[in-house]
Amino acid sequence: xxxxxxxxxxxxxxxxxxxxxxxxxxxxxxxxxxxxxxxxxxxxxxxxxxxxxxxxxxxxxxxxxxxxxxxxxxxxxxxxxxxxxxxxxxxxxxxxxxxxxxxxxxxxxxxxxxxxxxxxxxxxxxxxxxxxxxxxxxxxxxxxxxxxxxxxxxxxxxxxxxxxxxxxxxxxxxxxxxxxxxxxxxxxxxxxxxxxxxxxxxxxxxxxxxxxxxxxxxxxxxxxxxxxxxxxxxxxxxxxxxxxxxxxxxxxxxxxxx
Numbered sequence: 629x630x631x632x633x634x635x636x637x638x639x640x641x642x643x644x645x646x647x648x649x650x651x652x653x654x655x656x657x658x659x660x661x662x663x664x665x666x667x668x669x670x671x672x673x674x675x676x677x678x679x680x681x682x683x684x685x686x687x688x689x690x691x692x693x694x695x696x697x698x699x700x701x702x703x704x705x706x707x708x709x710x711x712x713x714x715x716x717x718x719x720x721x722x723x724x725x726x727x728x729x730x731x732x733x734x735x736x737x738x739x740x741x742x743x744x745x746x747x748x749x750x751x752x753x754x755x756x757x758x759x760x761x762x763x764x765x766x767x768x769x770x771x772x773x774x775x776x777x778x779x780x781x782x783x784x785x786x787x788x789x790x791x792x793x794x795x796x797x798x799x800x801x802x803x804x805x806x807x808x809x810x811x812x813x814x815x816x817x818x819x820x821x822x823x824x825x826x827x828x829x830x831x832x833x834x835x836x837x838x839x840x841x842x843x844x845x846x847x848x849x850x851x852x853x854x855x856x857x858x859x860x861x862x863x864x865x866x867x868x869x870x871x872x873x874x875x876x877x878x879x880x881x882x883x884x885x886x
Contacts (some may be wrong), residue, residue, distance in 0.1 A: 631658075633696055633706045633727060635720050637713040637739015638662070642824035643671045645745065650737050651675045658704035661687075661695055666711035666850070668825075676707070693726050700732055712741040716765060717793055743791045746820035746852045749830055754789045756858045762788035768795040768802050784809020789856035796821075796851040799839045806855060811835055816859035821851035832859070 634653045639645035646654075654660065654675035662672045664683035672681055684692055692708075699706045710718045714736060727734050743765060747754050754763045768780055776782075780802060784790070787810030795802050796819060807813065813836035821829040831841050835855065842851075 630733060631700050631703050631705045632733040632735065633700065633708060634735050634737060635708045635710065635714050635718075635723070636737045637715075637718075637741075638667045638671055638709050638711055639740040640712055640742040640745035640824045641668060641822060642745075643668065643674055645740050645824055646671065646675070647737060647739060650739060653705075653707050653737065654679070654709070656705065657707040659695065659699040659706045660709060661692055661706065662709035663711055667709055672709060679707070689722060689726075692723065696723075696727070697730060697732065710739075712743075712745075713739045716741050716743075717767070742793075742820075742823045742852055743854075745823035746791070746818075746854060749820050749823050749828060750818055750832075750854070750859070752818075752854075752859060752862075754791070754854075754856075754858060756861050759857050759861055760787075760789045762786065764788050764790045765793065766790065767793045768798055768805065770794070770798060780805035781808045784811060786810065787856075789858050790854070792853040792855070796842060796853060797848045799842045799853065802853060803835050803839055806835060811855060815855060816857065817853065817855045818859055819845075819847060819851050819853055821845075821847045823852065 636650040636653055638650065654672070657676050657679045659682070660672055660676045660679045661682045661684050664685040682695055696706050708723065710720060714720045715738070720736070724734060755761050764783055764786065766778065766780065766783060767774065784806045792802060813834060815835045817833050817835050817838045819831040819838065819842055829845060829847065831845060833841050
């Protein structure tokens with residue numbers, strides 16, 4: 629079988645939240661390139677004990693591609709490890725397009741993104757009947773811009789559950805933009821820092837006090853901001869229940885019993 633590059637989502641942090649497929653590929657990898665700024669080196673060392681390991685935190689795209697192409701030319705399988713799921717803020721598109729141009733075979737293995745690890749830490753469903761059926765994954769503009777139509781102040785008009793990546797260091801600006809939309813100072817919010825790691829931190833608050841609590845906790849990176857009325861549903865009591873398990877609701881696997 630010809631060697632190839634496998635892009636693997638490492639999961640949110642905990643070593644046992646990588647997928648079985650991702651762990652298997654790491655065990656059989658000859659070369660591993662991992663995003664050391666976010667992926668725990670212990671995870672890579674645990675599953676890829678026999679591989680040559682490269683930390684891409686200080687590497688450029690061309691340097692990463694050189695390791696890939698040299699390894700493939702030598703008949704070695706390469707695993708490129710990204711945090712969470714590589715399709716979300718993973719910067720894999722430019723790598724895949726380069727491999728396309730070079731005629732190098734590759735695959736993508738999904739992972740557990742920190743959005744869902746954060747929801748699990750909060751013991752919270754992000755979509756609730758008659759509260760929110762939409763989850764928006766986004767970020768505020770920083771050194772990396774966002775399209776004007778996707779500014780928080782624009783998409784905040786929807787009022788959906790919002791999961792905001794890469795923005796906790798600018799939490800004041802996040803709040804300012806959210807309050808121009810459908811949210812109010814009383815809207816429930818949460819911050820989960822390093823979801824699933826041993827040193828995970830959780831802040832539950834409102835938009836009125838989120839900035840002060842984030843600063844007090846000293847959180848300025850590796851955290852998600854979650855905003856929306858679903859976070860208040862348990863406290864206020866869920867008014868509408870899912871039809872999925874309603875005895876009066878028939879579907880392809882169950883007749884109505886009401």
